[in-house]
Amino acid sequence: MKAEQINLIFNQFTHKGEFESYQELVSGHINDTYLIKTKKKPYFVLQRINQGVFKDVTGLIENKVAVSDHIQEKLKDLPKKKLYRRVLVFVKTKERAPYYQDNSGNYWNLMYFIDDSLTFETVNDIEIAYEAGKLFGDFLNMTSDFDTSKLIEVIPRFHDMSFRYSQFQSAIQSVSKERLYKAKSCIDRVMDLKEEMHIIQNLKEAGDIKLRVTHNDTKISNALFTKENKGLCVIDTDTVMPGIVHYDFGDAIRTICSTAAEDETNLDLVEFNVEYYKAYTKGFLEKMESSLSPLELKYLSLGAKTMIFIMALRFLTDYLNNDVYYKTKYPEHNLDRAKNQFKLIECFSKKYQELQNI
Structure with missing residues (x-):
């Protein structure tokens, strides 16, 4: 312009x-x-x-x-x-x-405009993970008494697991034989995890988990920091809408604690960084613990696993649908993204009890 x-x-x-x-x-x-x-x-x-x-x-x-x-x-x-x-x-x-x-x-x-501030695309420091946890935790804490009935659902059913499964099942009905064959191992993982991945959704629908203001895009680049690496402000609030705490906690963990980009094809490089998880969780709970119910607290770590899974499922579904949603650079790009996220789930699951204890 x-x-x-x-x-x-x-x-x-x-x-x-x-x-x-x-x-x-x-x-x-x-x-x-x-x-x-x-x-x-x-x-x-x-x-x-x-x-x-x-x-x-x-x-x-x-x-x-x-x-x-x-x-x-x-x-x-x-x-x-x-x-x-x-x-x-x-x-x-x-x-x-x-x-x-x-x-x-x-x-x-x-x-x-918030001047003299920094953003990060990736986390390479425990202090940044800790400060991000405090920042996003504080955002949720300060909005914990906001009446969510006053908010519209900006993207309907954005993190709704039943909806995402329905999209996945529809994609399987029309997928080509070639793509179905290539995606078989990922499809099998989806079916294996189906019951566990609906636990939080079921608790939400039963009203056992509080509906609250959630940011819904808690990647590290949506946090501003001072030049001394202290958390400053949460930005990019376009997707603010009613949700549950596990969405924001889980999506932040997914993006902060992976040791590789989400389309890394060398899966040996994909690991889950427990130290960043500890740091983020420490900061998050310092600001948020008083606002959480025992049930919300109990399922925080499952929330992280669920958010990793939902991204794997969305990448896989888009691959089965011939790449109609996410931009791709080559034919197997979405499938590689899905495999990457399933590897992250595998790494997360091996450390799940340790993470739950935290």
Whole structure:
């Protein structure tokens, strides 16, 4: 987009900045995100939400603004400068709306940019794992009293195991003989784990596990750190919606504790890092333990195994469906991703009792 277009949209919001320049931020894969540099700080982040991926864009924006406002209320005793570094702060339009819709029907939101911060794509240090645990635990703790009935389900049935199994079974019905043969070992693993992988889903549906605000994308790159490697702020809250604690704990563990990229084909390199698990869990429970029921606590480690499995299942299902969802670089890419995640489950299972004891 041209600078004058960006400036025009930027000036629909009630900021006090004077536009100077902008640059696209390419770390995300879904939305169009721009850093707005003004003549005097603070800077801002302008974002266009992808309506192809998210069907209820206004609901999505209202979700993340409501959760942000809730956290700000918890932190209201902080000086303004510190508050604006601990939580995403959104700017309203001149019509006092949380978003602006342009002439093409695109929806935009604006937030303050958090300067002097770091992100990590992978974890290579126990301290980072520990600080990430504190950060995501604190996010869940501060939103534990939020009324989830006020949130829409941004991606319906996102972590619903029954739904994912249904997709998998439908894919098997129409898969080619060649792909069915190549995927047989992974399919067998899915069937072996079916009962165990429904335990948390069944507890959720029975109402035994509390429905709460969950982030639903707790990868390490969605945590901001100070230059001293201390946890600062949870970002990218587009997928905030009702869920259970095991989703966020499990997805963070899946991404933080694997020793290899999720499409690594040399499975000898895929291991589960117990030390990172200990560090993350320690930080997470320091912030979160008082908000957890004994049942939630009991099943945290199974939550991690379940989230690894659900990604394996989704990669496998997409392979069986001829790669219609995830971008692939070669014909067996999704199958390799699935094998990688099943290897991680195998490593996790061998250490399960140790992890449960933690």
